[in-house]
Amino acid sequence: MSGKxxxxxxxxxxxxxxxxxxxxIYSKLTTIFTLAIIITTISCERDLSNEAEFATFPADGSVxxxxxxxxxxxxxxxxxxxxxxxxxxxxxxxxxxxxxMRFDVPSFGNGFVGxxxxxxxxxxxxxxxxxxxxxxxxxxxxxxxxGFGISGDTENKYIVELNGLExxxxxxxxxxxxxxxxxxxxxxxxxxxxxGASFAEDEGGYVLWFDxxxxxxxxxxxxxxxxxxxxESLSEQSFTGSSITITGLTQTFNLGSxxxxxxxxxxxYFDFSSSDIEVAxxxxxxxxxIIGDGTAxxxxxxxxxxxxxxxxITSSGGLESAPTPTxxxxxxxxxxxxxxxxxxxxxxxxxxGGSTTETSTxxxxxxxxxxxxxxxxxxxxxxxxIDASGLTFLHVDVYVQEAGINVGLQIRxxxxxxxxxxxxxxxxxxxxxxxxxxxxxxxxxxxxTSFEIPLAGxxxxxxxxxxxxxxxxxxxxxxxxIYFYTP
Amino acid sequence: MDIxxxxxxxxxxxxxxxxxxxxxxxxxxxxxxxxxxxxxxTELVMADEFxxxxxxxxxxxxxxxxxxxxxxxxxxxxxxTDRSENVTVQNGVLIITAxxxxxxxxxxxxxxxxxxxxxxxxxxxxxxxxxxxxxKGLWPAFWLxxxxxNGTEVWPQIGEIDIMEYVGDEPTIMFGTVHxxxxxxxxxxxxxxxxxxxxxxxxxxxxGVEWGPNYINYYVDDVLYNQITPDDVPGEWVFNRGPFYIIxxxxxxxxxxxxxNEETVFPQTLLVDYVRVYKNSNN
Numbered sequence: 001m002s003g004k005x006x007x008x009x010x011x012x013x014x015x016x017x018x019x020x021x022x023x024x025i026y027s028k029l030t031t032i033f034t035l036a037i038i039i040t041t042i043s044c045e046r047d048l049s050n051e052a053e054f055a056t057f058p059a060d061g062s063v064x065x066x067x068x069x070x071x072x073x074x075x076x077x078x079x080x081x082x083x084x085x086x087x088x089x090x091x092x093x094x095x096x097x098x099x100x101m102r103f104d105v106p107s108f109g110n111g112f113v114g115x116x117x118x119x120x121x122x123x124x125x126x127x128x129x130x131x132x133x134x135x136x137x138x139x140x141x142x143x144x145x146x147g148f149g150i151s152g153d154t155e156n157k158y159i160v161e162l163n164g165l166e167x168x169x170x171x172x173x174x175x176x177x178x179x180x181x182x183x184x185x186x187x188x189x190x191x192x193x194x195x196g197a198s199f200a201e202d203e204g205g206y207v208l209w210f211d212x213x214x215x216x217x218x219x220x221x222x223x224x225x226x227x228x229x230x231x232e233s234l235s236e237q238s239f240t241g242s243s244i245t246i247t248g249l250t251q252t253f254n255l256g257s258x259x260x261x262x263x264x265x266x267x268x269y270f271d272f273s274s275s276d277i278e279v280a281x282x283x284x285x286x287x288x289x290i291i292g293d294g295t296a297x298x299x300x301x302x303x304x305x306x307x308x309x310x311x312x313i314t315s316s317g318g319l320e321s322a323p324t325p326t327x328x329x330x331x332x333x334x335x336x337x338x339x340x341x342x343x344x345x346x347x348x349x350x351x352x353g354g355s356t357t358e359t360s361t362x363x364x365x366x367x368x369x370x371x372x373x374x375x376x377x378x379x380x381x382x383x384x385x386i387d388a389s390g391l392t393f394l395h396v397d398v399y400v401q402e403a404g405i406n407v408g409l410q411i412r413x414x415x416x417x418x419x420x421x422x423x424x425x426x427x428x429x430x431x432x433x434x435x436x437x438x439x440x441x442x443x444x445x446x447x448x449t450s451f452e453i454p455l456a457g458x459x460x461x462x463x464x465x466x467x468x469x470x471x472x473x474x475x476x477x478x479x480x481x482i483y484f485y486t487p
Numbered sequence: 488m489d490i491x492x493x494x495x496x497x498x499x500x501x502x503x504x505x506x507x508x509x510x511x512x513x514x515x516x517x518x519x520x521x522x523x524x525x526x527x528x529t530e531l532v533m534a535d536e537f538x539x540x541x542x543x544x545x546x547x548x549x550x551x552x553x554x555x556x557x558x559x560x561x562x563x564x565x566x567x568t569d570r571s572e573n574v575t576v577q578n579g580v581l582i583i584t585a586x587x588x589x590x591x592x593x594x595x596x597x598x599x600x601x602x603x604x605x606x607x608x609x610x611x612x613x614x615x616x617x618x619x620x621x622x623k624g625l626w627p628a629f630w631l632x633x634x635x636x637n638g639t640e641v642w643p644q645i646g647e648i649d650i651m652e653y654v655g656d657e658p659t660i661m662f663g664t665v666h667x668x669x670x671x672x673x674x675x676x677x678x679x680x681x682x683x684x685x686x687x688x689x690x691x692x693x694x695g696v697e698w699g700p701n702y703i704n705y706y707v708d709d710v711l712y713n714q715i716t717p718d719d720v721p722g723e724w725v726f727n728r729g730p731f732y733i734i735x736x737x738x739x740x741x742x743x744x745x746x747x748n749e750e751t752v753f754p755q756t757l758l759v760d761y762v763r764v765y766k767n768s769n770n
Contacts, residue, residue: 219684220659223621225752254621256686258656260750 056186057124061215063117063131063190066097071121072190082114082194095134095171095211105141105195107205112196116150118188125184128215131160131176131191137167138207143195147176147263150189158183161264167208177221177261179251179269180303190215220256226302227252228270229309234358236311236373237401237476238280238290239319242362246272246286248309251302270300270307280313290362293317321367322397322448322480327487333386334483335469338367343484344384352378356475367480369399375474380482381467385418388463391484394453399478400443407440407473413459414467434458435470443477455484525704525711526697528612530768536761537581543574547606550574551599551736553591559599563626564740564747566593574598580758583737585625587753595753599736607634607730612765613650614695615735620755621688624747625655626738627757629694631731643671646725648703651694654744655755658686663696663705665715669722676720678705678713691760699767700727735759 062069067089076084086104094100103113131148142164149159162176178184191213197204230248238244249270252262267286274280274288279296282288288298293315300307325332325339334340336348348370349359357378360371372378394411414420415432422429429435436457443449455463466484535547550569551559558564565585567573573596575582585597615629630652633645647666664677682692697704703726705713717724737757740746747753 217684220686222658222686222689223752254658254688256659258621258623258658 057122059124059127061128063213064101065212066099071119072117075116075118077114080114081111083111086113087115093209100209100211103208105204105206105208108197108200108202114194116192117190119190123187125187125215126181128181128217129178129221130216130218132173132216133213134171134173134211135167136169136171136209139203141167141203141206143167143193146193148189148191150192157266157268159266175255175261176263177253179265183269218256221253223254224303224305225252226305226307227309228300228307229311231308234311236313236358236360238313238315238362239364240290240292240315240317241364242290244288244360244362270302272300274298279315290315316401319364321365323450325481327485332483332485333391335380336370337481337483340483343386344382346383347381350379350381370479372474373476377472379471380469386466386484388455388466388484391486392455394484396482397448397450397480398440398443399448400445403445405443405474405477407477409440410435410437410470411459412468412470413462413465415465420468434462525706525709526612526695528697528765528767530766532766533606533764534761537576538579540576543576543581543600547602548600549603549605551601554593558741561741563738565595565597565738566590567599568596580760583757585737585739585755595739597737597739601732601734603732607732608764609730610699612695612697614693615762616691616693616760618691618758619653619687620757621655621658622751622755623656624740624744624751625755626741626744628652628736630734632734633731634729644668644725648696650696653687658688661687663713667720667722667725670720676715680707680712
């Protein structure tokens with residue numbers, strides 16, 4: 001820190017000299033020019049740019065060595081249910097020096113450990129390549145989330161999150177790589193974590209210690225392999241006015257140990273691009289806006305490295321809204337509709353084995369839709385079962401962009417045991433499950449078709465534990481206004 | 488005369504480098520200093536700078552093709568070819584590429600170059616400037632093997648000097664080893680060398696030995712990290728006889744590195760900027 005200040009001081013002095021002496025200005029400029037040339041020709045990795053030389057913020061990488069570093073404060077995630085008293089600074093069990101951080105992770109149902117450590121003394125972290133620390137636990141544990149880059153001022157623009165970090169009962173050093181340090185010249189969020197028992201059998205009621213938390217230039221964090229959409233090459237149909245969020249953003253580095261370390265990272269680390277900006281444009285935050293018809297390929301780079309994964313968007317122009325439902329909320333138990341309050345939340349991407357389906361929820365003119373691409377079979381899993389004893393129909397609106405598309409729908413009652421049970425050979429329900437199957441046919445390209453499906457067949461007499469809709473066929477279609485009702 | 492000439496050149500380069508370091512040393516810490524102050528043999532005998540695009544110079548390099556016996560004695564998984572996909576010279580660099588592909592019953596292809604019958608020498612300074620691959624299961628090597636006197640002698644009696652070996656899941660560590668009668672395979676004699684704050688797969692490094700009567704000195708860049716003498720080996724010293732030839736290869740799998748895993752990225756490349764051989768001009 002003092003070195004950096006000295007350097008800045010020298011530069012100021014030099015500037016004064018330049019003011020006084022013309023000849024000196026000339027020679028100075030030459031030197032600076034030579035500097036620039038040498039940098040570009042001999043450097044074999046990204047060096048600090050000329051501007052970064054004049055960075056305002058100290059290149060102080062320390063977070064917690066034996067005590068809070070300069071300007072550091074503790075901000076527990078109290079609103080989210082974190083226990084603010086779970087954190088203490090201790091001197092009885094440290095890796096080195098006189099102090100360490102201790103977190104008492106509560107048992108299941110008693111909150112969690114969650115906090116960010118931010119500094120009021122903004123840091124220039126662009127010269128480092130990793131956040132490192134020593135940690136141990138009173139029992140083997142997996143930390144749900146740990147990282148850096150939480151900042152209220154920037155809406156976590158450069159957040160980094162490592163999931164499932166395994167900690168054992170010995171002090172060991174851990175490394176969280178920086179995806180692209182050149183972005184981090186003005187940072188406040190130096191360290192954060194969230195860990196708790198997510199279910200009854202999950203580990204809880206134990207102690208975590210951290211020591212020597214700091215940003216470092218290890219020199220061995222290398223072989224970057226960024227990904228968007230988890231490295232998959234996706235395609236999706238869309239329409240003007242809708243937007244799609246780029247998901248599955250990660251950066252993977254090979255560490256000096258030879259281990260690969262993958263972190264989930266904020267979109268702002270990437271440079272996104274669209275192959276046709278008259279069709280789709282991408283914001284710095286990874287939001288794709290569809291603005292015209294045609295096709296566009298969305299790709300990304302991170303620090304000059306092409307990210308694995310892409311999205312090919314086919315836009316057919318504007319999408320009109322589906323007919324507005326007319327029943328009152330009292331007559332309806334809704335799964336997916338902007339017109340009604342949901343009766344239950346649902347999982348729209350169950351990830352069935354063998355499924356090729358890509359599902360997204362684009363919006364157009366403030367209306368949300370369920371868009372299915374390349375479907376063979378997927379489903380909508382209700383988080384809580386729906387008791388449809390007093391209801392008689394399922395409503396769904398379907399939109400297709402080409403003729404000849406048929407979609408199969410299976411309404412599944414999962415029975416009193418609340419478990420989906422299916423014969424894996426035939427796909428039919430077994431044990432206490434029942435279903436009713438209905439084909440959505442005679443769909444006209446370029447318009448919405450509404451279906452009123454009776455709760456008939458095997459579920460006519462068993463519809464008090466509706467747990468899922470299974471969706472087959474297509475492969476490309478859009479759904480909206482999925483709700484059970486009685487007229 | 489030769490000595491003087493080289494001395495002048497070295498002085499020049501030291502002065503030039505000194506200036507660069509004084510002016511810009513604080514900005515550029517990554518340039519590798521190629522001046523081998525740890526090596527004393529200065530009379531250049533053979534050099535391949537890999538400046539001609541295409542196949543490597545056939546006057547210097549031949550190939551081992553196929554899978555050898557039992558994966559070249561190590562259960563290696565690759566099939567060696569001389570195809571341009573596996574070995575080529577581009578932009579002043581020899582590129583040996585290990586690919587994951589089904590080929591003649593193997594799951595990987597790669598290349599192994601050797602100077603047997605083309606360039607062989609007793610004693611000398613053998614060095615190469617290389618950038619290594621990374622990932623579990625990758626096993627590059629730059630090594631010397633003793634001439635087998637038309638098949639009358641067999642390994643390990645012929646002697647083996649491994650100038651550089653490395654496994655891709657330990658990207659900061661290389662090792663130099665000798666094999667001979669009574670100290671071969673798992674009982675070979677050698678030493679690892681680990682880079683501080685750097686790794687072998689992100690930049691070029693110089694790997695070399697200086698080999699004379701009753702000694703072999705091992706160095707990486709400007710660090711002399713080991714010397715092996717007859718006192719260090721538990722068997723016959725077989726390095727004071729006959730000429731040795733050079734082998735450059737990139738193996739996949741086998742007993743030493745283990746098999747690649749699902750995280751190993753293919754293709755992987757071994758880049759060689761140059762191979763140079765010197766002899767001691769004093770004797």
